[in-house]
Every structure is written in structure tokens, then in C-alpha cells.
Amino acid sequence: MSPVSLLLSAKAKARFDAFSDGVFAIVITLLVLELHVPAGRQHLASTLGEEWPRYLGYFVSFAFIGGIWVAHSTISHFIEAVDATLMRLNLVLLLFVSLLPFTTGILATHLFASVLPIDRVTEPLPGFGPERLAVVVFGANLTLAALMTFLVVRHVDKTDELAPDDRVEEELRGFTRGRGTAVVLQALATVVGVFLPVVAVVVYLGLAIFFFVDPLWIERVRRRVRNQST
Template identity: 40%
Template sequence: MGSDNQRTRLPAQTYGTGRVEAFSDGVIAVAITLLVLDLRVPEPIAGVSLAHSLGELWPNYLAYVISFLAIGIMWINHHSMMKRLMAVDHSALVLNLLLLLCIVALPFTTALFSTYLNDRSGAHLAAVIYAGSFLVTSVVFVALQWLLVVRRPYLLSEPLTPVQRRSILLRGAVAVPAYLLAALAGLLTPYLTLAVCIGLGIFYFVPLGPRFASAAGR
């Protein structure tokens, strides 16, 4: 009954979340699948073992795992965000579309980084572009969260407490300075970019606990 009353108070220019979520899931699924295209079977070379050939492809494997986890975590957070909504408006649709634009570009920047990681002439720029693509994606995601949590709370199916609101925004915002650091680190060494991205992946892979939520509410 309460949900029905909330729906009647929604502005006229709002839309259901079903199609948005289905479209987003499809686009993210394509993006995460495209990552595997950078994993190629090594060509047989006389006198070179398969183990050696596979070992030389370690940048491809590592970049694949990092990007797969990053996109997967984005999907989990996007799914959780959508489940909190009962409707979206035009601004939310535009930001969501911009987010998908950024996510679809990640397989390209991943392939670029893995290809040039061991190339002295291009490794630094490739690392900056790789981390920069995640930085832009994170900025857009945080902007979408801020719009829905702060500017459009009436789109939520249930109101958030101040603690919940701060926790969501703070946890999402961590990625912005972290990926900026990863991009700047790429100017020194691309391996430091890898280290920061791995650390950030581990941070987001750990579920949000009540202790973090309490700290965020202070």
C-alpha cells in the first residue's frame, strides 16, 4: 500500500526500471565477454615449449582477471542500485547510458594495456589510458549514485537513512582518487598501476559490513 502511494507521488516523466535493468545487464554481459577476445592461443614455435609461450602472455591473463572482476563488481553494485529503485527519470537514463558507454570501452583499454605492458615505448601511456578509463567510469557511476540517492530520493522504493546514504556514496567515491593514483602511477611504472588496480579490486570484493556503515555515518 505504501509503495502504491509512493508511485502516485512520482513526477509524470518517470519510467519503470525493468527495461533499464535488462538493457544494462545485456550491455555489461557483452562487455565482460569481449574481455576474453584478448586471450589468444599461442602459435607453435619450434624449440619453444608451450609453457614458455603461455608464460609470455601473463600480462593478458592478469589484465583479463583485473578487468573481469572490476566489471563484475560494477554489475553487482549496479544491480543493487536498481533493486532500490521503483522508477527512473530522464537524467538517470542519460547517466546510466553514459556509464554503459564507459563500460563497453573497457575491453579495448584492457587489450591495449596487456599488449603494451612489456613495451618500453608505450607501457606508460597504455597504463595511464587503462587506469583513466576506469577513473572516468567510476566518476560517472558515482554521479549516478549521487543523483539517485541525494537529488532524486523519491525514485527509491524505500527511503535511506543518513548512515546508508553516506555509506553508499563514500564506498563508491573511494574508486575515484584510487584510479587517479593508478593513472599517475602509470607515469612512473605500469606495474604500480597494476598493484593499485588489484588492491582496489580486493577492497570492493569485500562486502560492505555494518562496521563500515557505522563509521561512514559519523
């Protein structure tokens, strides 16, 4: 294999996109398997009511993966080719993304544990109970996925051969900074999870929605500015 000939290859980029889209699409859809259908003998309404931590986890992960996917297709928009490093950084990103149904399941099961009737709790909650561990494991997964997104973007930013022209350079730099901020905020929220597990999950949701909605707001502002200047 000659990575040199891979460089600047549009064909390799098409497969880079297709494979990544595949993984994102599957992971975002597999999340639904963590939502358990109550069995025929259980009381449907109360069971659905009790399962809210699962739905919360589902929405956090869906919004987070949606946000990462939007970022990923933005990167894809900036580049013309992929190199061997980019392909591998991307695979590590996909590793952490594809772990999310697992860590979301841990969060949903053990955040749920804390609101269970007392008789179903079989262990005391010492210094670092299962809730905290679940919230921190989930937060660490989100942080690592955000970190890999940042590293992918930064690699594109630093490698001149990948980007088609110089005009995008400034945009790319701003985008890289934005992804860096996302890593720091997510890491801080994970640290909060050690002390206040439930609060941290709400912060995770807030961050996921913020990074999902954020560009929309920018777009509206820019469009208004453009319209005024015309």
C-alpha cells in the first residue's frame, strides 16, 4: 500500500464518507435497542413512567451523535482527500461513537437504580456508588468522542494537502477552536458527574443540544446580516 498515492485521492474520500455515514447511522439507530419494550404482564403506563432515565439517555446520545455527525460532514465539506492518518484518527473516533449504545445502556440502567423502590436496591451506596460511576463512564465516552472529533478537525486544519484552497483556512481555524471548546466543556461536565450525577446528565443534554442547535443560530444571524447589506 502506498499512502502517498492514497493522498489526494477523491476515491478514498468517498469511502471514508460512506463508511463513516454507515457507522453513525447504525449507532444512532441501535440506541433504540436500549429502550426495553415492557412485557405483556407489566402495567404499561407505570412501566413507561419509570423508564424515564432510559429516554433521557436516549435523547442525550441521539443529540450528541447528531451533533458529531453534523461536525463530521462539515469536515468532509472542507477536504478533498484523505491520508492514512486521517483514516486512522477517524476509525478511533468511530470506536468511541460505536461504544455509545453500551455506555448509554449503563447510564440508563444505573441512573434508574437510584429511583428504584428501596427493596430492589441490593447494595449500599458507598463513596463512589454505581450512579456516579455510570454517569462518569458515560461522560468519559462523550468526552473521548468529542476529543477525537477535535483531533480529526485539527489534523485537517494542519495538513495543507487535504484542504482544497486557502479561502477556507479561517473558517477551518474557527471550527477547530469550537470543537476544542466542546471537549473542555464536556470534560468539565464529566468531573461534575463525580459529585452531582443527576445534574451532570442534565448538563450533558444541554451541551449536546447546544452544539446541535448552535450553528442554526449563527446561520440566522448571518442571513439577516447578508440581507441587510444587500
